[in-house]
Amino acid sequence: MVYVNDYLCGSDSESIERAMAARDKDGIVVFAPRESDSDPGRNYWLIDRAILLPEKTTVILRNCDIKLSDRCRDNFFRTANCGFGFPYPKPISGVHIKGEGFCRLIGADHPRASGDSSKTLHAVCPFTPEDLCRYADWIPEERRSPDKLDFWDQHDHSYGTDALDPNESHYGDWRGIGVLLANCTEFSVEGIKIVDSHGWGISLEACSYGVIRDIEFDMRMSKTIDGMLSNMENQDGIDIRNGCHHITVSGIRGETGDDMIALTAIVPDKETYTPGGSLRSTHVMHNDWTRRERDIHDIIICGVVGHSYLCFLLRLLPANTRIYNVVIDGLIDISRPIDHPYGGTLLLGDGGGYGENHPESMSAISISNVVCSSNRAVCVEGYLKDSCISNLINNNPACEAVSVSRENGMENVMLSNIVQRGR
Numbered sequence: 252m253v254y255v256n257d258y259l260c261g262s263d264s265e266s267i268e269r270a271m272a273a274r275d276k277d278g279i280v281v282f283a284p285r286e287s288d289s290d291p292g293r294n295y296w297l298i299d300r301a302i303l304l305p306e307k308t309t310v311i312l313r314n315c316d317i318k319l320s321d322r323c324r325d326n327f328f329r330t331a332n333c334g335f336g337f338p339y340p341k342p343i344s345g346v347h348i349k350g351e352g353f354c355r356l357i358g359a360d361h362p363r364a365s366g367d368s369s370k371t372l373h374a375v376c377p378f379t380p381e382d383l384c385r386y387a388d389w390i391p392e393e394r395r396s397p398d399k400l401d402f403w404d405q406h407d408h409s410y411g412t413d414a415l416d417p418n419e420s421h422y423g424d425w426r427g428i429g430v431l432l433a434n435c436t437e438f439s440v441e442g443i444k445i446v447d448s449h450g451w452g453i454s455l456e457a458c459s460y461g462v463i464r465d466i467e468f469d470m471r472m473s474k475t476i477d478g479m480l481s482n483m484e485n486q487d488g489i490d491i492r493n494g495c496h497h498i499t500v501s502g503i504r505g506e507t508g509d510d511m512i513a514l515t516a517i518v519p520d521k522e523t524y525t526p527g528g529s530l531r532s533t534h535v536m537h538n539d540w541t542r543r544e545r546d547i548h549d550i551i552i553c554g555v556v557g558h559s560y561l562c563f564l565l566r567l568l569p570a571n572t573r574i575y576n577v578v579i580d581g582l583i584d585i586s587r588p589i590d591h592p593y594g595g596t597l598l599l600g601d602g603g604g605y606g607e608n609h610p611e612s613m614s615a616i617s618i619s620n621v622v623c624s625s626n627r628a629v630c631v632e633g634y635l636k637d638s639c640i641s642n643l644i645n646n647n648p649a650c651e652a653v654s655v656s657r658e659n660g661m662e663n664v665m666l667s668n669i670v671q672r673g674r
Contacts, residue, residue: 302328
C-alpha cells in the first residue's frame with residue numbers, strides 16, 4: 252500500500268505519478284488530504300493532467316478532494332490503456348476507485364473546455380437570457396432580446412478558455428469526462444461526489460463485470476465564473492456506452508445538467524472511421540465495429556434519486572444497435588416542472604436523430620418502482636418489446652404516465668399498477 256503524501260515533489264500531478272509508479276503487488280494507492288509544509292493552506296490535490304490507472308490498481312480516496320487546475324484539459328481518472336496514441340485500446344482489468352468518507356472530484360475554476368464534440372467553446376459564454384443578449388456575440392443583433400432567443404442560442408456553445416487559443420481544439424471531447432474507463436473488466440467506482448465536471452461525470456466504453464455505486468452529482472449545466480453564470484454543456488452523470496455488459500449501478504443521487512444515467516449504444520447511419528483517442532469525439536475508443544461490440548446488455552440500475560436540469564433521469568438510447576436484459580428498479584425524479592421545463596424521468600429510444608431505431612432495438616427491459624414529477628414521465632420514443640413497466644406513480648397531472656410516440660412502439664409490454672395523479 253502506497254500513500255501519495257509520502258511522494259510529494261514538484262507538482263501534485265508529479266507526486267501522484269511517483270506514487271502510482273511505486274505501488275507494490277497489492278496495487279493500492281491511498282489519497283488522504285494533502286499535507287505540505289510548502290503550501291500549508293491547501294489540503295486538496297490540484298492536478299494538471301489525468302491520473303492514469305494501470306491494470307490491477309486500486310485507488311482509495313480518504314476524506315479528500317481532487318481538483319482540476321486551470322491548466323488541465325483532461326480527465327480526473329482514465330484507464331491507462333486509452334487516450335492519445337492508443338488507436339485500439341487493449342483490454343485491461345482490475346481497476347477500482349473507492350471513496351472512504353467525504354470525497355470529491357471538482358472541476359477547474361476556469362475550464363479550458365466543456366461540453367461534447369458538437370459544442371463550440373467560447374471564453375465568454377453566458378447562461379442567463381439577459382447575459383446572452385448582452386454578451387453572446389454569436390446571436391444576431393436583431394434577436395438580442397429574451398423573447399426572441401431560441402433553445403440553441405444557449406446550448407450550441409459551452410465555456411472554455413481554449414477558445415482564445417488558435418492552436419487548440421475549439422470543441423469538447425473525451426478529455427472533458429471526469430472518470431473514463433475503456434475496454435475494462437472487473438472494475439468499480441464508488442463513494443465519490445463529482446462537482447462541476449467539464450463534461451460527463453463517468454463514462455464506460457466496452458466495459459464489463461463492474462459496479463458503480465454510491466455516487467453523488469453536483470452539476471447543473473452552469474457555473475459562476477468571474478462573476479457571470481456561464482454555460483457548461485453536456486454534464487451527464489453516468490454514460491454506459493457501446494459494448495458494455497454485466498454492470499450494476501446503484502445508489503446514485505444529486506443533480507446533473509444533462510441525463511443523470513444514459514445507456515447510449517449509438518452507431519450512426521453513416522459514420523467515418525476514427526481511431527481511438529481522436530479529437531471531436533466523446534468516444535475514446537475507435538469505431539471499427541468489426542473489432543468491437545456495439546450492443547449494451549445485462550445491466551442493473553437501482554436506487555436513483557435526483558433530477559436532470561435539461562434531459563432525463565435515465566435514458567436508454569439504441570441507434571442501429573440493441574439494448575436488452577436491463578433491470579431498472581427504484582427511480583425517484585425530484586424535478587419541479589416549473590424550474591426544469593425540459594426535464595423528464597425515463598426516455599426509451601428517440602426520434603431517430605442519432606441513427607435508426609430498429610423494432611428489435613430494446614427488449615427484455617424490466618422497469619419498476621418509479622416516481623415521476625417532471626414534465627415528462629416514461630416516454631417510449633423508440634421500439635420496446637417483451638418488457639414490463641410496473642409500480643409507476645406520475646405526480647404531474649399535465650403529462651401522461653406512459654406515452655408512446657411511434658405506431659407499434661410497444662409490443663408485448665405489460666403495464667401494471669400505473670397511478671396517474673389527477674385522473
